[in-house]
Amino acid sequence: GQSLEQPSEVTAVEGAIVQINCTYQTSGFYGLSWYQQHDGGAPTFLSYNALDGLEETGRFSSFLSRSDSYGYLLLQELQMKDSASYFCAVRDSTGGFKTIFGAGTRLFVKA
Amino acid sequence: GAVVSQHPSWVICKSGTSVKIECRSLDFQATTMFWYRQFPKQSLMLMATSNEGSKATYEQGVEKDKFLINHASLTLSTLTVTSAHPEDSSFYICSASGGGGEQFFGPGTRLTVL
Secondary structure (H helix, E strand, O other), X not given: OOEEEOOOEEEEEOOXXXXXXXXXXXXXXXXXXXXXXXXXXXXXXEEEEOOOEEEEEOOEEEEEEOOOOEEEEEEOOOOHHHXXXXXXXXXXXXXXXXXEEOOOEEEEEEO | OOOEEEEOOEEEEOOOOOEEEEEEEOXXXXXXXXXXXXXXXXXXXXXXXXEOOOOOEEOOOOOOOXXXXXXXXXXXXXXXXXXXXXXXXXXXXXXXXXXXXXXXXXOOEEEEEO
């Protein structure tokens, strides 16, 4: 089976940097994705790591260490609109590349 | 990027009725589609994986007779919630894959059963 661990809640101030960690266990690891979801909306894709290292996309960066079964999402220059839930998700190669989501981290950005 | 649509975006129905939700890949052929359910303030839970032309594979604990999935074409999958009850009220989200490993999510369907 698969399991993912991420903090349930993080609070930060505008302009700050926040890191959301994710550890995972899966038998057919293919890659780690990050999604953002605002209340009432569908999840939107942020980033994907299949190989070790850091991927940067604007204010957001994502890191993966396959040997440690660990990744993180780094959000820089936080804005109020970044307040949302962030999910790490493992893409599993068994059963047709299904994506299994973590429980999500609720990010609160304060002024 | 690839676009996945869902219809309806929201539905309210009476207890005991059946509800059909459609998931369409608009600009690519989806060999595999996935159905997720999300309760308020919880994560997305994978319900089933469907491949075009074959029976869906359900995750443990998901009743296949209650949640009927049909993937009749490479651009359309449907989820039918049969004899819906209030506990089935949830946010249902589909995603589609063209076979390359990338998954594209639909906007979701909010089901409320009275």
